[in-house]
Amino acid sequence: MPESLQSEPTAEAVDPRILRSRRMLMEALGSLLNRKEFEDISVQEIVDEATLNRATFYLHYPDKNALLQAMTAARFRDLIARRGLSFTDCDGALRAIALGVCDYLAETTGCPSQLAKMPLEGSIIPVVEVVFQEGAAHHPAPPDVDQALLGTTAAWAIFGAARRWLQTPGRVSAEEMAAKIEEMVKPIFLSASH
Amino acid sequence: MPESLQSEPTAEAVDPRILRSRRMLMEALGSLLNRKEFEDISVQEIVDEATLNRATFYLHYPDKNALLQAMTAARFRDLIARRGLSFTDCDGALRAIALGVCDYLAETTGCPSQLAKMPLEGSIIPVVEVVFQEGAAHHPAPPDVDQALLGTTAAWAIFGAARRWLQTPGRVSAEEMAAKIEEMVKPIFLSASH
DNA sequence: ATGCTTAATCGACACTTGTCGATTTATTTT
């Protein structure tokens, strides 16, 4: 069971109807979120907006939280891709990632909804982890340290910090915050080499 | 609207019926979680187990997720309190916190349910933050660094690392993991002093 | 073009959710 669109560029062909349905559901939810709170949106409303049947929804997602999560992951992946953030150009990349998370959060919560809730962790953090994963592959050589663990820990730290920043009343600029996050998180990766 | 029991030792008196209802609801949920998945438990089942009316449930929690969160926070707070973990005895405390999180996760997910899901972030992380907060108060002096931000970032990092450890197949001991976490997270606090 | 496979649709189902007003019961105040 494939779980997200627009990954795996050369993967095996996927039925275009599946892509279409998922895309329309995401667009429908995105559109509705401009008008009302996530909690106040029913599956029926989503499929109406998407001009799909309600049963089709459940063919793709177990519930509306899963759709929100998939949509968030897709959008954030998109933002990362647009900025060309791979960890291959290694320095400054950490700050760029942090800035991406801050920007994304600020952007999607500038809407009427205060989306700084839970379902986002499950979608943004894994994307950040993947970026670190790719970066680790391009890195010199992992002696004995668990690169994946470092990536996970850093991803959570970044998200937690960005989330706190977002819900701070008189917050500083995203760029400033990204610099702070970089300072805090960078040593995590250095901790491996004592 | 008070949100949790067993805090504020000398606070204004709370109606004993409120404490009783919330305690019974938490115990009921805890008991049911030994038998079935959280998703498969309805509010009706919870109040049946607690011998309370369903309307009473909604008098205290907006939904069952809120109850799970409150229960988790209470249990984790309890574990922290039992171990006497305040950050006042500053060194080694970070590892002790990490160990507490690992132990708690391993303990509550040893049950049939794989509770390493989302609602836990919302309950464990804040508790860890509070511990850091108290520790910061007993600390020398915050020059210009945002102690709260450091605490939040560290709390998320700890939880993320512990969570990953938990769902690792051939995982190392909790003590070993706590040591690793300490190593990774400690520099976060030192990052402030360049 | 024809059939095979699988996604999308439809209507219906039992169940859960969250809320309400009205009543009863427990606790605190005076």
Add this chain to the structure above:
DNA sequence: AAAATAAATCGACAAGTGTCGATTAAGCAT
């Protein structure tokens, strides 16, 4: 002890949820 306050109960409600079997229609293979 009696009155005032607030929590717990009850029944009922409209709405939403997740699932099902049966049908239609779109995409893919040969």
